[in-house]
Amino acid sequence: MVDYRAGLPGRLIPILHNLRGKDVPVELPHTVYVGHWEGQERVFRDMLVCQNLDARYGQKKVAVSNRxxxxxxxxxxxxxxxxxxxxxxxxxxxxxYTExxxxxxxxxxxxxxxxxxxxAALRQASREATTPKQRERLLVRAERLAAKGQVQRVRLQERRRRLVAHRRTWQQKLTERQGKxxxxxxxxxxxxxxPFYDFDLEKDNxxxxxxxxxxxxxxxxxERYFANTLLEKVDEATMxxxxxxxxGWVRRQGQYLHVLLQGYSDPKxxxxIARACQRVNQAQVKLPGGHWLHMEV
Incomplete structure (x- = not known):
């Protein structure tokens, strides 16, 4: 059925659906009906009787990137x-760490x-000292300097051990990351x-x-010509x-194109039909060829 919610009464929009909920988005019918889905065959099966639109073109494959x-x-x-x-x-x-x-x-x-x-210099100086007191003082300084050097070596070795441990850790990480x-x-x-293909639904749409x-x-x-008549609510196939x-008969006369329909046995x-023809004539419908349409029955 035609949805009249999008505008004033009588304004037609090219969307056919039966979604009447207030929470239905406006774009949903278009998204659903334009797409290629099985429901289209059910929705439009009544229209195939009166329209010559039941051709089957198949589906064309289009090569695309393998997404x-x-x-x-x-x-x-x-x-x-x-x-x-x-x-x-x-x-x-x-x-x-190596550096x-x-x-x-x-x-x-x-x-x-x-x-x-x-x-070595302090010990050499102690050997050359002239007094025992001076010699003893130089030997004490030499021992203190040697002890200080030993402490420095221990500290430097500890720093080197920590640096080597850090380098070994990063070498393990490097090996693991290279494997990944x-x-x-x-x-x-x-x-x-x-190869990857998509369906081209341009013809279906x-x-x-x-x-x-x-x-x-x-x-x-x-709505325009059969309002308040017997044929106002009939389906398209019946129309x-x-x-x-x-x-009927068609005759051109000047600027008018006269259409005379064959009469009906049913008076209603x-x-x-007569009332619809009268409304068409009152509306002064101009055809694409430039002629004015005039209908009778």
């Missing part, structure tokens, strides 16, 4: 980029050399580019629009049999 595969490939590519960034971070950390360990070893070697040189990266690369290589246009034209004729396909139908 499921594309989504998988896109997800894997994003995962691959993430893994590459994580691998770069792990490599940078390993390199950073810090090397710098610490050089520092430890330099401090040890300086400490040994200082201890290899799995993602392998998954990308295993993706198959299988076009036929749907034509059917709706024919139904709306029928409703318009009933096609009684009115639209009624034999004859009266309804």
């Amino acid at each position: 499921p595969q594309e989504r998988k490939r896109e997800a894997l590519c994003q995962k691959l980029q993430t893994q590459e960034k994580r691998i770069a971070t792990a490599q940078r950390k390993v390199q950073e 810090r360990i090397e710098a610490l070893e050089q520092e430890a070697q330099q401090k040890q050399t300086e400490n040994q040189a200082g201890v 990266h290899q799995k993602v690369v392998q998954a990308l290589q295993e993706l198959e580019d299988r 076009l036929m749907t629009y034509l059917r709706m246009a024919g139904e709306n034209a029928h409703r318009f004729v009933q 096609a049999r009684v009115v639209y396909n009624q034999p 139908v004859q009266a309804a």
Whole structure:
């Protein structure tokens, strides 16, 4: 049935549906009916009798990109980029800790050399001292310097141990991330580019629009010219049999196109058609060819 809720009474819109709920969105009937679904055959089966729109064109396949595969490939590519960034971070950390360990070893070697040189100088000075008190004082300084060097070596070794542990942790992370990266690369290589097709429903949608246009034209004729008559509420198939396909004569005369319909045996139908013809003449309908329509029965 025709929905009149979208405008003033008598305003037709090209949507046919029986959704009467107040919560039904305006765009829902269009979305449902334009799509290719089985309900169309049930909704429009009564219209096929009077309209020559029952042709079946089939469904054309259109080659498109394999969207499921594309989504998988896109997800894997994003995962691959993430893994590459994580691998770069792990490599940078390993390199950073390696450089810090090397710098610490050089520092430890330099401090040890300086400490040994200082201890050796103090001991040499103690041997050259002229008094026992001076010799004892130099030996004490040498022992303190040697003890300080030992403490420094222990601290540097502890720092090196911590740095080596951190580097080992990042090396393990690097190995793990490289394994995950290899799995993602392998998954990308295993993706198959299988052909993918979509149904082209352009012809189906076009036929749907034509059917709706024919139904709306029928409703318009009933409302405009057959209001308050016997034929106001009849279905389209009956109107096609009684009115639209009624034999008659057509004659051009000047600016007018005269249409004379064959009479009816039923007086009520004859009266309804006569009243409709009178309304058509009063409306002064101008045809696309430029002629004015004049109807009689």
